[in-house]
Amino acid sequence: MEKRIKKGMTCASVTFDQLISQENLAQNKPFKAGDVAIFEVLEIGKHAQIQSIGRNLTITPGDRIMGVFGARYATSQFEGYVPQTLQEEYHLLGGGGVVGIVASTHSKYEEEGPTRLKLIGMAARINGKVINTIEENAFKLRRFDGSSVSKTKVILSLGSAMDSGKTTTAAYLCHGLANKGIKSAYIKLTGTAYPKDKNLAYDLGACVAVDFTKYGYPSTYLSSEIELLNLYESLISDVLPHHPEYVVVEIADGLFQRETRMLLNNSIFMSSVHQVVFSAGDSLAALHGVQTLQRWGIMPSALSGIFTASPLLIREVKDFLLEELGLLYLPILNLEDLALGRWPLIQSKISQLQA
Structure with a gap:
């Protein structure tokens, strides 16, 4: 047999x-x-x-x-x-x-x-x-030109490290949007093949959830910049038929990882991003992450991640943001805030709908 x-x-x-x-x-x-x-x-x-x-x-x-x-x-x-x-x-x-x-x-x-x-x-x-699998799916890839991205709003979920909470943040962003009646999609743009992340986002309210494996990539580690951009264009195009107002795009690992750094320092890619939410595991990672992003010309719209489970760490981060960086207000969102839509991006949208 x-x-x-x-x-x-x-x-x-x-x-x-x-x-x-x-x-x-x-x-x-x-x-x-x-x-x-x-x-x-x-x-x-x-x-x-x-x-x-x-x-x-x-x-x-x-x-x-x-x-x-x-x-x-x-x-x-x-x-x-x-x-x-x-x-x-x-x-x-x-x-x-x-x-x-x-x-x-x-x-x-x-x-x-x-x-x-x-x-x-x-x-x-x-x-x-x-x-x-990559070669046999290559003909399906769209060439990056920004046309698909222009039809929606991208929220980028970044993290300080592999286990900083960025996947949970991304999924709960989708959850909060769904709870406010706003349609969102989820994309895992980089990482290693495993369906847990996209499944979580879909279960929590994303109207559709896809990742790079759709185009035969077992992982995106060591992929070229143009490959990543073509994947981005293609995956955005794939979710557009569901008419999401927002697309939550997660990039794996920390800011210093090769592909993450490559994308964040690509001005064309970043010009397509509407908002950035940065997750961190502790206060030092949160603060250093904000500083690193600022050096790269990126200002996160909010902070989240594992550190937000501790009120004490949240206070540390708020104090440092004010004392060292002069930031009077940068939203720090725990899971409840994300799930209930208690964050400026959703609140501003609700106000527009009610106007």
């Missing part, structure tokens, strides 16, 4: 005609981000499941999974890259089925490490060409 292949979300719809075994691959042939392969699970580490369309699939040693080669930047988990040569083993970098080689690991996962995989073969078409 042939073993069932468990597919990660990055390749859930992929079918293949043949497998090119590792023995038939050239030793110096580099893999590319988006290449699809079949792996055998050798040992379970951080990931004991892979996320497929609809649900998590439990994996055990001996299972065969279909995954996609990609890089990952995750300061709280793994740093990993697409291998440039054949390896004895490969690593599951993310629960969505992203595979590569771990370069560094957060200390909390050093003991268990990544889930280890053995390459069975590359998934290929009948002509022998390896299936690449």
